[in-house]
Amino acid sequence: MDFRRQRATVIGLAREGTALARFLAEGGATVTVSDIKSREELSEGIEALVGLPIRFVLGGHPTEILEADVVFVSPGVPLEIPILAEARKRGIPISSETRLFAQLCLASIVGITGSSGKTTTTALVGEMLKKAGYRTWVGGNIGQPLIGHLTDIRLKDKVVMELSSFQLEFFAPWPGKPAVGAEDLAFAFTDQGWSPPIAAILNITPNHLDRHPTMEAYIEAKVNILRYQGLGDVAVMGYDNPVTANLESRISNRKSRRVLSFSLRTEVEQGAFVRACPEPCPERNRRRSRRDGKVVLRLGEEEWQICAVADIKLLGQHNVENVLAACAIAGAAGADPQSMSQVVTTFTGLEHRLELVRTLRGVRYYNDSIATSPERTVAALHSFEEPIVLLAGGRDKHLPWEEMAQLTLRKVRHLVLFGEARPIIEKAIHDAQRTMRSAQLAIHRCSTLEEAVEIAAENAQPGDVVLLAPGGTSFDAFRDFAERGERFRELVEAL
The missing domain is CATH 3.90.190.20 (Mur ligase, C-terminal domain)
Structure with a gap:
């Protein structure tokens, strides 16, 4: 990437900010990093950028950092802070590492969000696609930022991204026009929103209300993952969650996309569900239960039995939901049923999750x-x-x-x-x-x-x-x- 003669300010030297600052500086941009923390508090991030021509403005956000063609904001930075209000007033484009990556990435992106379960589901989808033979990259809100791997990602690869509500705020149109000569860096900051061609909202329940002003604002941020999809794109939504089950009515372009669902309780028309054993359950001498049932995937006119619920290694009913979501998403992305079955019957989970x-x-x-x-x-x-x-x-x-x-x-x-x-x-x-x-x-x-x-x-x-x-x-x-x-x-x- 060639960003010479372009000026970028990165606000927030966290995980994403550090990776983005390196990417931009290595591409030739003039980079300023600003953070309210001190040099001592940010020693790890600064150490990772040693040797690069980056200017650090620490301990606050003076207006001088707005001498830039674009301002990138890390997910942990509230969008209401005064320096960003001033940037909007001046018409400076504002975006993020995730948005820039999405705009520059050659490969098709699968985006996954939700109030809970998104990390496990993202990991499952990544493993299913790898097992199916795809060269697969997993990132976003999980693992290391993908921006540093942008030049390694090929057109036929698969990219699976966990996306938080904070990251999705930048998928909406943002005001601001690139300065003359800065269009290559800032082309993502037009009045057009962006959504991944395969996008999933697992569930929406109250969360992050210490950051989002209202529950409605939180939902609106989540819906950005679907809002800008186009003809032929795929949306996957949780059928059992009352919010996600009714999201289609909030999205104006809903007729142009293909919609899949997943459910523990209902045999959905398209997507993944649990089919309960017939009465009585042949595998156990007792009344039927969905815990004794089968995970079924239905896409188009075809239907596959992925595995028995009892064979899922992950603990808890919520993880059965995650498996259902992963099957619907991975199926839409091209994974075969056998690969899905092999993953869900061997995957034992991620650290810090049961x-x-x-x-x-x-x-x-x-x-x-x-x-x-x-x-x-x-x-x-x-x-x-x-x-x-x-x-x-x-x-x-x-x-x-x-x-x-x-x-x-x-x-x-x-x-x-x-x-x-x-x-x-x-x-x-x-x-x-x-x-x-x-x-x-x-x-x-x-x-x-x-x-x-x-x-x-x-x-x-x-x-x-x-x-x-x-x-x-x-x-x-x-x-x-x-x-x-x-x-x-x-x-x-x-x-």
């Missing part, structure tokens, strides 16, 4: 640090029949805790609360106790994850499951959910 850390003295310890919302904690709790010692807490995202509190009273023996959200969760538990009968729940309170693991180990009995599924984010004590999960793993291994 990850079995250790079995000690008859107690199994699971790391589900990815559970950064109450809804994800609910999904984790539903994955076990055994008595549970639950570690919950972290930082609240202003989401409802009622359903989690009610399920905790039904399934948890010991609740260990830690971090900033512990009084909020405890209040939700006490409110739920007023309206429902439950076994006696022991509540333990502490400040840190270290204390929480110690308390859990002291109270767990043989046959119990100790489950880290916090329900809150990690930002009160850790850099991200992965660092929290790694610390939990270390603590459990040290018991």
Whole structure:
């Protein structure tokens, strides 16, 4: 890529910002990186860019950084900050690493979003396409940014991207006109939106309301993944989620695309679903259940049985939904049923997602640090029949805790609360106790994850499951959910 004589400012030196700054600088652009953090706080990112002609403006965002042909924004940067308001006022194009990659990528892109399940589904789709023989790249909100691999990606490759609501905000049209001579760098910043030719919204539930001003704004950001699709493109949507089941009515070009669905409860016309065993179930001498059923994929006039639900290695009903979604998406992208079957019957999951850390003295310890919302904690709790010692807490995202509190009273023996959200969760538990009968729940309170693991180990009995599924984010004590999960793993291994 040749970006000589073009000026770019990158706001936010996080994972995406670092990769983008390198890509632009190596292409010859004049690059400025701005971040509110200090040089010491950003030492890792700065070290990764040593030797490149990049100017760093740290500790704030002075207006001088707007002496640029385009401003790129990292996903963690709020779009309402004053410097971006000034950029819009001046008519400077604003975009992101993800948007630029999507515009420059030669290969067809599969985009996947949702409030939960998108990382596991993205990984499954990537593995299915690889197994089917495609040269496949997986990235976006998972793994390393793909912008650095842009020159290696070929036309016939497959690119599978997990996309967050923050990344999808930039798929909408953004105001601003490239300066003369900067069109090659900034052509993505026209008044045209962009959506991947195969796009999936798994589900939409309240999430990230600490960042998005309203639930409606959050939904609108998610819908960008479908909104700008064209003739012959494919949309995959969760049939069982009330929001995604009704998304078509929100999209003006809905007749031009092919729509697939996936469902645990309904045999959808096109897509993936679970077909329950006939009555009685031939494989088990009891009443039929969808847990005894088969994963079925229906595309056009053809139908394939992918596997038995019982053969899926991933824990939990929510992961059966992820498998269904992956089959519909991968099928649309060209994977064959045999490859799908081989993947779903061997794939055991990703770290920090119901990850079995250790079995000690008859107690199994699971790391589900990815559970950064109450809804994800609910999904984790539903994955076990055994008595549970639950570690919950972290930082609240202003989401409802009622359903989690009610399920905790039904399934948890010991609740260990830690971090900033512990009084909020405890209040939700006490409110739920007023309206429902439950076994006696022991509540333990502490400040840190270290204390929480110690308390859990002291109270767990043989046959119990100790489950880290916090329900809150990690930002009160850790850099991200992965660092929290790694610390939990270390603590459990040290018991």
